[in-house]
Amino acid sequence: MTPRTSTRKQNKWPIRKAPLAVISFFLLLWLAGNATGEPARVLEQAIRVCLSCIGIG
Amino acid sequence: METVRKWVQLFMGFLMNGSWSFPFTRSIYQGPLKVICAPGLNCYSCPAATTYCPMGSIQQLLSGLRFALENSQFYFGLSVVGAIGVLGGLFGRMICGWACPFGFIQELLYKIPSKKFRIPRILSYGKFMFLIMFVIVLPLVVVDDFGAGQPWYCKFVCPAGTLEAGIPMLLMQPNLRATVGLLFFNKFVIMITFLGWSVFSSRPFCRTACPLGAFYALFSKVRLIKLHLDEAKCTNCKACHLVCPMEVKFNESPDDYECISCLACMNKACKFDAITLEIGGIPLETPGKRLPSPSKIA
Incomplete structure (x- = not known):
């Protein structure tokens, strides 16, 4: 039994877990931001012409 | 590509x-x-x-x-x-x-x-x-x-x-x-x-x-999708240096923060299949390329 298990383990690609942790962390940040109602504020800003953003105002 | x-x-x-x-x-x-x-x-x-x-x-x-x-x-x-x-x-x-x-x-x-x-x-x-x-x-x-x-x-x-x-x-x-x-x-x-x-x-x-x-x-080392270098296959021919639009020396620095994964090094330069695209550690097989063995990746 033991050799078979180790062979199976050798054939598996080593999965990198760090990206999943990073993505989960930022997903939580995104959810926290959404919970505070931030997207409404972002939308409010994004639908107006930002004169200073385009170098006019 | x-x-x-x-x-x-x-x-x-x-x-x-x-x-x-x-x-x-x-x-x-x-x-x-x-x-x-x-x-x-x-x-x-x-x-x-x-x-x-x-x-x-x-x-x-x-x-x-x-x-x-x-x-x-x-x-x-x-x-x-x-x-x-x-x-x-x-x-x-x-x-x-x-x-x-x-x-x-x-x-x-x-x-x-x-x-x-x-x-x-x-x-x-x-x-x-x-x-x-x-x-x-x-x-x-x-x-x-x-x-x-x-x-x-x-x-x-x-x-x-x-x-x-x-x-x-x-x-x-x-x-x-x-x-x-x-x-x-x-x-x-x-x-x-x-x-x-x-x-x-x-x-x-x-x-x-x-x-x-x-x-x-900032995510160059920890991103899910990135290019991987099989050092055993790399001959240090430096062909990947010549095609990179960001002037990355890929074989010397595979996780370089400037790499935009345009795949030019993988598709245009490397003739030894030393560069593969991987998702979370699992290489993707692209047409005309053979996958390296898992032990080489590890």
Whole structure:
């Protein structure tokens, strides 16, 4: 039994877990931001012409 | 693969700039899609923009943070940082190579026949300075008498904003032309400098001054999708150095923060199958390439 298990383990690609942790962390940040109602504020800003953003105002 | 990438860039450009009613409305798109974060640098004051620019939004939120906190609104930019953080964790700077409209424009300009010049590596640190100072610190710290900051990067630097929003808006709204002054002239010169530089050097803005590229660069070692070097197969022929648009020496630095995963090294240069695209450690099999053995990857 033991050799078979180790062979199976050798054939598996080593999965990198760090990206999943990073993505989960930022997903939580995104959810926290959404919970505070931030997207409404972002939308409010994004639908107006930002004169200073385009170098006019 | 290069053709596929060009089509993806074009498609993403249209996706982020898909509102074509502006010749009639003479204003920007104001629909609900603007709550979606653009993966690349794409000014949300562009008349055709359907999404918001993450860098612009962060600056706006930080510059108004004092007002927000006074009203018990905790707008620290978490949703924006979260959105680009998820994208960074998935793709990193692959977004620069595949989904950024301004990167695409620079690539097209680089195709103009001319003498080409390298960009000194030290200039690549400039984008981190812009991210830290112009996007975060200055909008937050430098405030007027009323406690309001300014979007420093958008206002004083961003050439994408000038090209995609400033010029079109001036063309569409004649009443804005009276407000053009030194500020616009400064941004116009910066835009012309970067566009002109793009003819002679590959992606100069992405490499020296893009704060979004700097943010995605932070994920170079931990992003889910990235290129992998099989050191056992690499012969150190340095062919990958010659084709990289970001001048990355891939075999010496496989997780380089400048790598935009355009796949040129994998498809155009490496004849020894030493470079593979992997997702979370699992290599993808691309046509004409054999996968390395798992032990080599480990």
